[in-house]
Amino acid sequence: MSKLKILCYSVSIDGFGAGPNQSMNSPMGIGGMSLHGWFLPTKTFQSMHSEMLGGGETEGSTGVDDDFAAKGFENIGAWIMGRNMFGPIRGSWEDHSWKGWWGDNPPYHTPVYILTHHARPSIEMEGGTTFHFITDGIETALKLAKASAKGKDIRLGGGANTVRQYLSSRLVDEMHFAVSPTLLGAGESIWRDINLVELGYECVEYVPSEKAAHFVFKKNKKI
16 A cells, blocks of 8 residues: 655755755755755665666765665655746746756666646656646645556655645655754745644654754554
């Protein structure tokens, strides 16, 4: 049975999932790339990045961080993300030229359901990724993702507002957050108006590494 999971989600010590002022030059907002210091050097990311660029031999770090990075792509049959994760464009689509940050071969290789208030035709990309734009809300996106995942899990990407919506609706089954040793001071707050205890989550795993502290949460079956 499909589960909705938040995986490899990087957060600052002060609770921000991205910095302020996202733009073409700052996809993660100002200072936001510092959150991913644990992920970018891993063998998993380096292999994924090489594939996007056309392949070739890759190197990368192994160990705790790479273990969590690899788990983030296991048994994933669909993705859901907010429009801010797809790109910096706001409001109505001026045209359909923007196809995401990731080039012609995005790293998803599954259907990806993007939450937006502005309709747009689906985009078929190389490698099995198809972007679908959903204007009917989070539950519709999840229903479609489950249907296309065919029993595999669904991974919920950013941004922080998208994560908060699914958490507040008690739709997330499991989540892994990597707390990076950095402060942003401002940006996209992941925990604003979120009470994990009241929502029925408990921390079931904590693993520190040199570059992050990894926390895994699951729903408490008693609640």
